[in-house]
Amino acid sequence: MAEPQPVLEMTGIVKEFPGVRALSGVDFRLFPGEIHALMGENGAGKSTLIKVLTGVYSLDDGTITLDGQPVQIDSPLQAQQAGISTVYQEVNLCPNLSVAENIFIGREPTRFGRIQWNRMRKEAAELVDRLGLDIDVTAPLSSYPLAVQQLVAIVRSVGTGDSDGAGAGTKVLVLDEPTSSLDRDEVLELFRLMRQLRDEGVAILFVSHFLDQIYEICDRMTVLRNGTLVGEHMVSELDQVGLIQLMIGKALDQLEELHDHQLRSDVGETLVKADGLGRTGGIAPFDLEIKKGEVVGLAGLLGSGRTELARLLFGADQPDSGKVSIGGKQVSMSAPNDAIGAGVAFCSENRKSEGLVPDLTVRENIILALQAARGWTRPIPASQRDELVAKYIKALDIRPANPEARVGQLSGGNQQKVLLARWLITQPKLLILDEPTRGIDVGAKTEIQKLVVSLSEDGMSVLYIAAELEEVLRLSHTIGVLRDRKLVAQIANGPEITPSRILETIASGEHQ
Amino acid sequence: MTTTPRWRALTHHNLFWPVVVLVVLLLVNVPFTPDFFSIRMTNGHLHGSLVSIVLFGSPLILVAVGMTLVIATGGIDLSVGAVVAITGALTCSYISDQSDQSALSGVFFAIGIGLLAAVVCGLWNGFLVARMGIQPIIATLIIMVAGRGVAQLVTDGQIITINSEPYKLIGGGYWLTLPFSIFVVAAVVAVTVVLTRKTALGLLVESVGGNAEASRLVGIRSRRIKIMVYVFCALCAGIAGLMISSNTSAADGNNAGLWIELDAILAVVIGGTSLLGGRFSIGGTVIGALVIQTLTTTIYTIGVPTQTNLVFKAAVVIVVCLLQSPKFRAKAFGGRFGNKPGAKGGTGQPAVAPAQTAKTTEAAPKMEVS
Numbered sequence: 001m002a003e004p005q006p007v008l009e010m011t012g013i014v015k016e017f018p019g020v021r022a023l024s025g026v027d028f029r030l031f032p033g034e035i036h037a038l039m040g041e042n043g044a045g046k047s048t049l050i051k052v053l054t055g056v057y058s059l060d061d062g063t064i065t066l067d068g069q070p071v072q073i074d075s076p077l078q079a080q081q082a083g084i085s086t087v088y089q090e091v092n093l094c095p096n097l098s099v100a101e102n103i104f105i106g107r108e109p110t111r112f113g114r115i116q117w118n119r120m121r122k123e124a125a126e127l128v129d130r131l132g133l134d135i136d137v138t139a140p141l142s143s144y145p146l147a148v149q150q151l152v153a154i155v156r157s158v159g160t161g162d163s164d165g166a167g168a169g170t171k172v173l174v175l176d177e178p179t180s181s182l183d184r185d186e187v188l189e190l191f192r193l194m195r196q197l198r199d200e201g202v203a204i205l206f207v208s209h210f211l212d213q214i215y216e217i218c219d220r221m222t223v224l225r226n227g228t229l230v231g232e233h234m235v236s237e238l239d240q241v242g243l244i245q246l247m248i249g250k251a252l253d254q255l256e257e258l259h260d261h262q263l264r265s266d267v268g269e270t271l272v273k274a275d276g277l278g279r280t281g282g283i284a285p286f287d288l289e290i291k292k293g294e295v296v297g298l299a300g301l302l303g304s305g306r307t308e309l310a311r312l313l314f315g316a317d318q319p320d321s322g323k324v325s326i327g328g329k330q331v332s333m334s335a336p337n338d339a340i341g342a343g344v345a346f347c348s349e350n351r352k353s354e355g356l357v358p359d360l361t362v363r364e365n366i367i368l369a370l371q372a373a374r375g376w377t378r379p380i381p382a383s384q385r386d387e388l389v390a391k392y393i394k395a396l397d398i399r400p401a402n403p404e405a406r407v408g409q410l411s412g413g414n415q416q417k418v419l420l421a422r423w424l425i426t427q428p429k430l431l432i433l434d435e436p437t438r439g440i441d442v443g444a445k446t447e448i449q450k451l452v453v454s455l456s457e458d459g460m461s462v463l464y465i466a467a468e469l470e471e472v473l474r475l476s477h478t479i480g481v482l483r484d485r486k487l488v489a490q491i492a493n494g495p496e497i498t499p500s501r502i503l504e505t506i507a508s509g510e511h512q
Numbered sequence: 513m514t515t516t517p518r519w520r521a522l523t524h525h526n527l528f529w530p531v532v533v534l535v536v537l538l539l540v541n542v543p544f545t546p547d548f549f550s551i552r553m554t555n556g557h558l559h560g561s562l563v564s565i566v567l568f569g570s571p572l573i574l575v576a577v578g579m580t581l582v583i584a585t586g587g588i589d590l591s592v593g594a595v596v597a598i599t600g601a602l603t604c605s606y607i608s609d610q611s612d613q614s615a616l617s618g619v620f621f622a623i624g625i626g627l628l629a630a631v632v633c634g635l636w637n638g639f640l641v642a643r644m645g646i647q648p649i650i651a652t653l654i655i656m657v658a659g660r661g662v663a664q665l666v667t668d669g670q671i672i673t674i675n676s677e678p679y680k681l682i683g684g685g686y687w688l689t690l691p692f693s694i695f696v697v698a699a700v701v702a703v704t705v706v707l708t709r710k711t712a713l714g715l716l717v718e719s720v721g722g723n724a725e726a727s728r729l730v731g732i733r734s735r736r737i738k739i740m741v742y743v744f745c746a747l748c749a750g751i752a753g754l755m756i757s758s759n760t761s762a763a764d765g766n767n768a769g770l771w772i773e774l775d776a777i778l779a780v781v782i783g784g785t786s787l788l789g790g791r792f793s794i795g796g797t798v799i800g801a802l803v804i805q806t807l808t809t810t811i812y813t814i815g816v817p818t819q820t821n822l823v824f825k826a827a828v829v830i831v832v833c834l835l836q837s838p839k840f841r842a843k844a845f846g847g848r849f850g851n852k853p854g855a856k857g858g859t860g861q862p863a864v865a866p867a868q869t870a871k872t873t874e875a876a877p878k879m880e881v882s
Contacts, residue, residue: 354725
């Protein structure tokens with residue numbers, strides 16, 4: 001039996017950014033009437049591929065054919081005209097306009113230059129009705145919750161193409177993380193709409209961090225890793241463990257060999273206790289205890305809620321349920337100040353946007369947290385400041401060892417060390433490290449891991465987040481496993497705990 | 513012109529270009545006014561073009577210094593001109609109501625009222641920006657527009673004239689042979705430098721402006737910092753308002769400090785502080801304000817017709833701004849003045865092609881003056 005003709009075929013796609021090859025020769029195809037998942041960890045090239053497809057980026061090499069015809073897509077507008085519509089995670093609509101206006105914005109039916117309001121409303125109502133949605137098209141978009149706004153965005157994109165309505169124009173619909181802020185019922189409604197569009201012959205490209213959703217709705221999947229194609233599979237033929245292995249690029253038995261059994265014990269009494277701490281859209285309520293001198297590692301796929309959990313413990317986001325006590329005292333966590341006052345320090349995974357002040361010098365960046373705690377009226381005396389800065393530059397081997405250097409010019413590893421120095425100088429009780437080793441060279445990676453071990457031996461508690469499971473296993477006393485924005489298990493580390501055990505827990509959502 | 517390390521350090525100093533422009537502008541005056549640089553002593557007062565420039569530039573320097581801190585936090589304050597008008601109006605109308613306009617106590621009280629009003633304006637701006645999260649340009653637009661109305665309300669739409677010797681001292685008097693304004697400016701600049709560089713205020717301001725989210729996560733109380741800089745900026749504008757009304761012994765709610773906010777923002781930018789926030793330079797701002805005042809003086813001395821003097825001013829400002837842009841310098845002069853200090857491997861920059869170096873020598877005859 002001959003395979004049906006793919007509606008979209010991308011061949012040998014290459015996209016380079018200065019210093020990075022984001023996509024190297026990726027092939028991708030999409031058939032009409034299927035829901036296709038694009039899988040891969042962050043940085044695997046998913047969003048780059050989507051942006052090439054939708055004309056946001058121009059491609060450096062490769063071809064795109066649509067319905068067998070080679071096409072060149074240079075702008076998002078061209079992509080839309082060719083029949084490729086995209087709905088992003090954030091809704092790009094005008095909340096103050098009505099639903100009908102939003103659906104037709106930019107292509108309102110006109111006669112003699114005047115907008116035909118009645119016709120527009122009627123067609124919008126028909127379109128919404130045909131797709132089985134119960135939405136009053138004359139109401140302002142802002143009167144609906146985010147989930148409905150997302151549905152409207154989808155209605156808008158399938159309506160694109162011809163002003164005569166129905167989805168004749170859209171052949172390919174790209175949904176980039178549409179479900180990340182929806183609750184279960186809303187997701188079901190979205191899925192129903194997706195299935196209807198699929199049955200009408202639209203090819204849907206679906207990106208989501210939620211594995212369960214992929215397995216629920218998708219027919220086929222393409223897995224990317226480090227900018228290369230790993231494989232294309234039918235969803236029914238690949239189980240979750242297999243998929244995760246493909247995504248992170250290591251077979252389970254290979255992982256086991258890397259496991260380091262060097263484990264330490266002797267942790268003290270409870271330092272941090274979180275009770276039902278949670279935030280809607282961030283992470284489901286969780287209980288967590290961190291003891292003095294304990295390293296708690298968080299494992300889970302990117303987007304599983306690791307960062308969100310850490311941010312709640314630092315007050316960087318405000319929890320909407322639960323409470324935290326540190327050293328036996330309850331802390332309100334309404335702002336980072338509260339956490340800092342209780343002895344918590346947080347190195348964000350986004351060094352550039354949430355960590356460093358690039359225009360300031362290494363010295364200024366290092367003393368920033370301590371100075372903020374002292375207030376502006378009590379500057380750190382120059383001699384004491386220079387001594388402290390010199391001490392930490394030396395201890396962490398920050399290069400160049402010049403406190404006057406602008407921190408924006410340092411390499412990634414050295415920037416990370418500056419951030420670490422900034423918090424170590426405040427002598428925190430709990431140090432939260434979110435991906436401290438991401439994007440830095442191997443030498444600096446090892447140094448930072450050694451530092452974590454010695455800090456914990458000196459009695460500092462550490463919450464350690466890393467994408468590399470081995471790293472988490474090597475350093476942690478306890479491993480918290482996250483999946484789909486839930487803390488699903490807390491496992492005491494031991495010789496019998498292997499990366500594959502952790503992977504199984506991530507895949508199944510429960511610890512055997 | 514050899515590229516010695518010392519020369520390089522000089523050209524890469526962040527005040528280099530503002531100073532060059534200031535010196536060039538001053539020199540332009542010499543052919544038109546041969547005794548431009550001479551300073552004479554008459555009646556125990558020093559007189560001369562240079563003294564005049566500092567004297568007439570005093571209000572602008574004050575406003576610009578306050579503006580520098582606001583801009584360093586990533587904000588902007590459009591209301592300073594209106595604050596100038598309000599302060600002058602309140603102070604003068606209080607003095608004019610006194611039976612003895614020269615009584616010191618009355619004058620001090622009047623000044624207190626005026627400055628208090630300025631602080632209230634600053635608190636309002638800071639409240640809107642820091643607490644309500646309104647964009648600074650909108651938040652300060654409110655007082656920019658409404659403030660002149662308040663000032664006119666205070667003066668009943670009239671120009672209030674006063675006759676108060678002690679008040680006249682601030683903007684029109686002399687002390688130790690120099691205009692008293694210069695001492696006021698020197699004091700405010702000194703206080704600002706001490707406040708920002710001897711405490712941690714400067715660092716925290718630069719941090720908030722340089723990366724607001726990182727500053728929040730590091731525990732800086734950025735709201736408090738922002739309110740402080742808006743209050744400080746308004747206070748500076750208030751002092752400038754005292755100076756302007758004192759100089760003319762009159763409060764003009766309509767025209768006092770009109771458009772001074774734009775000159776002040778320009779002065780800050782010429783002084784090398786980025787409108788995006790972050791690093792700021794008080795010294796640069798003072799030089800920037802002097803550049804603008806010298807420019808105004810120059811326009812008069814070289815006889816540019818009054819109808820077109822704004823065009824002339826605009827042309828000079830464009831040149832100054834282009835000189836400030838590293839990208840433009842790299843294009844126009846090649847590597848010598850183009851790259852920022854340490855942008856690529858610090859001092860040595862062997863990558864500059866000989867051809868570019870040759871171009872540099874042609875394109876930069878201006879450099880000989882320094």
